[in-house]
Every structure is written in structure tokens, then in C-alpha cells.
Amino acid sequence: xxxxxxxxxxxxxxxxxxxxxxxxxxxxxxxxxxxxxxxxxxxxxxxxxxxxxxxxxxxxxxxxxxxxxxxxxxxxxxxxxxxxxxxxxxxxxxxxxxxxxxxxxxxxxxxxxxxx
Amino acid sequence: xxxxxxxxxxxxxxxxxxxxxxxxxxxxxxxxxxxxxxxxxxxxxxxxxxxxxxxxxxxxxxxxxxxxxxxxxxxxxxxxxxxxxxxxxxxxxxxxxxxxxxxxxxxxx
Numbered sequence: 001x002x003x004x005x006x007x008x009x010x011x012x013x014x015x016x017x018x019x020x021x022x023x024x025x026x027x028x029x030x031x032x033x034x035x036x037x038x039x040x041x042x043x044x045x046x047x048x049x050x051x052x053x054x055x056x057x058x059x060x061x062x063x064x065x066x067x068x069x070x071x072x073x074x075x076x077x078x079x080x081x082x083x084x085x086x087x088x089x090x091x092x093x094x095x096x097x098x099x100x101x102x103x104x105x106x107x108x109x110x111x112x113x114x115x116x
Numbered sequence: 117x118x119x120x121x122x123x124x125x126x127x128x129x130x131x132x133x134x135x136x137x138x139x140x141x142x143x144x145x146x147x148x149x150x151x152x153x154x155x156x157x158x159x160x161x162x163x164x165x166x167x168x169x170x171x172x173x174x175x176x177x178x179x180x181x182x183x184x185x186x187x188x189x190x191x192x193x194x195x196x197x198x199x200x201x202x203x204x205x206x207x208x209x210x211x212x213x214x215x216x217x218x219x220x221x222x223x224x225x
Binding site: 031033042043044045048050055056091104105106107108109110 | 215
């Protein structure tokens with residue numbers, strides 16, 4: 001399997017612009033997680049989906065952030081309008097319910113977002 | 117509630133041992149350990165399930181004391197490749213993980 005795929009790997013944008021981050025989870029995985037990582041706040045969970053349905057979005061910082069999962073193989077995280085404080089590395093991770101009960105998560109390579 | 121990791125950083129020589137601790141204030145179903153190298157994504161190391169299981173991965177092992185809500189990661193005879201930041205992620209009754217702030221491990225030759 002190719003693992004979790006994210007695009008773009010790097011994004012530089014100006015304040016006020018819309019930014020869309022994309023994620024393709026591992027095939028067969030039914031959970032998808034979006035994280036944000038910064039030096040100050042560490043690794044934060046933003047939102048997660050189960051079978052394409054958002055389960056918990058309490059980590060989404062504000063209304064400027066939205067996430068969708070239209071099908072089992074694709075998810076987007078959108079920031080509109082973007083602000084400099086949104087600069088971070090955004091990771092997508094996926095997990096399978098399976099039968100082991102272990103729920104290990106596999107991370108994508110991340111998108112490094114810089115908002116100037 | 118974010119789990120607390122200690123120490124924040126550790127430097128050791130190749131071949132030495134290290135222990136990284138993770139503690140939570142809430143009841144846990146499992147503890148997940150990840151290693152992240154600079155500029156890369158976190159990589160899954162192992163899961164500790166409720167029940168005090170000890171898991172191993174090469175010369176890296178871990179324990180989980182569910183009564184104390186603590187986990188420890190043991191790195192034995194460390195190698196240069198072990199350098200990185202180690203995160204524990206804790207899972208309570210909900211499905212999501214909450215990550216600690218990380219422990220930066222540096223192994224010197």
C-alpha cells in the first residue's frame with residue numbers, strides 16, 4: 001500500500017487567501033484524522049471521521065476551518081480566510097477498526113503551510 | 117487532557133539505555149507510542165492495551181500500568197537511528213488520541 005497520501009507537501013499563501021489541503025487514507029481504513037503540529041502547541045487533533053462522517057470536530061480552532069470527506073478515499077481541510085497564525089504542519093492519519101482493537105494510526109507525510 | 121511526558125529531552129551515547137514516561141489524569145484504554153524525526157511524519161512504534169501488557173519492538177519495549185494511568189518506553193542499547201522526538205498518545209473511552217508534548221532523544225556516537 002502507498003500509505004496515507006497528502007497534497008500539497010508545501011503551501012505558501014498570503015493572508016486572506018483560501019487554502020485547501022488534501023488527504024487520501026490507506027485503502028480499507030475507516031477512520032481519518034486531521035492534526036496540526038506547531039512548536040508552541042505540539043500535535044493537536046482537529047477533527048476525525050468514521051466511515052466518512054465527522055465524529056468530533058471540537059479541535060477545529062474556529063469557523064475559518066472546515067473539513068469534508070465526500071468518500072472513503074478522499075478528505076479535504078479548508079481554511080478560509082487564512083491567517084499567519086495558521087502556519088503549521090498539517091497531518092492526516094488513518095486507522096482501521098479491524099478486529100485487533102488496537103486502532104493504530106498511520107500518518108501521512110504532512111503539508112507544511114506558511115501564511116504570510 | 118494532554119498526557120504529561122518526562123523527561124522533555126535526553127542525550128545519551130550509543131549503547132546506553134533510556135526511559136521515557138507518560139502519565140495521564142484520566143482512565144485509559146490504550147497508550148500509543150510514536151517516533152518523529154525532524155521534518156518527517158510521526159511513525160507508529162507500538163500500542164499498549166489496558167491490562168499491563170508489555171510490547172516489544174526490536175530493542176524498544178514499553179509497559180502500561182492502567183491503575184496508575186502511566187506508560188513507560190524503554191530503549192535498550194540505543195542506536196544512532198533512535199534519535200528523534202517520542203510522543204505518547206493516550207486513548208480514553210473515545211476513539212481519538214491525545215498526544216503528549218514529546219521527548220526529544222539525541223543519541224551521540
